[in-house]
Amino acid sequence: MIELQGLTKRYGDKTAVDDLTFTVRPGVVTGFLGPNGAGKSTTMRMILGLDHPTSGDVTIDGKHYAQLSDPFTYMGALLDAKAMHGGRSAYNHLLCLAQANRIPRARVDEVLETVGLTSVAKQRSKGFSLGMGQRLGIAGALLGDPRILMFDEPVNGLDPEGIHWIRNLMKGLAAQGRTVFVSSHLMSEMALTAEHLVVIGRGKLLADTSMADFIEQNSRSYIRVRTPQPERLKDVLSVAGINPVLTGDGSFEIHDGDPAKVGELAAQHQLVLHELSPQRASLEEAFMQLTAGSVEYHAGVHGEPAAPQPNWGGQWQQKQQEKRQGKEA
Incomplete structure (x- = not known):
């Protein structure tokens, strides 16, 4: 388990990490999300003791990383896949790590097979593709x-194939009861991998919740309906107190409605439906909405400055405070 308490890191006037408090628990894959410059890499470096916090604390099962007697057998990490001697073969790179950390030589062959690099074990890593370098870095973590x-x-x-493999690897490690903490910008993949999310923006905590709750709290859901008789359907729904909104492609969007009720009304009035489907926002849409006010670099259009963004992160924090106050009451 990884625990952060008020973790803060400043570089001069720049605050990279701002009073972060959260816990990464075993048994689930925890995704770590945030826009570029949010402070994710700095946070991970402080977990490993590579950077020292300005204030606050971070512990691994109650200990600082430097206090772990056998850190490689306690915690494995991949921060930079290029952090290796390019003149060494994949095998020798891992062997050096193993010998420096009192790990049996046989383990090198095991992890090379796990990551699919056995056939290139004797090749120098400087000739590896980006993906092969990633696999070697993951082997080092394992x-x-x-x-x-x-x-x-x-x-x-x-x-x-490699993405599918690492997804199943992380899920399998978590299923074994291990703590798995992963940062990624690939939202579609994170949605398939992580069960819990920690989201930060400009160094501040924006969300610490399950994947399902994150999407529900930061996105809109609606029912999409298509019919060759749009005017009749609109009249039928309006009489029933349902207000459909016509979209640009000729379909209707119904917010806060029940798909079963819409289908029953259409059947009762012999209306043909070409589509009746509940729509739910993706993780990417929910993430973009939550972090809109925390993105440091906004791209404008045709030279125009980007429009100011709402502070969804502040709204999430306010919701959490209201929930806590409700429980205390």
């Missing part, structure tokens, strides 16, 4: 068979 794993952009450079 080398000590650790109970806690942390990955920063693990799917970067991987092909579809």
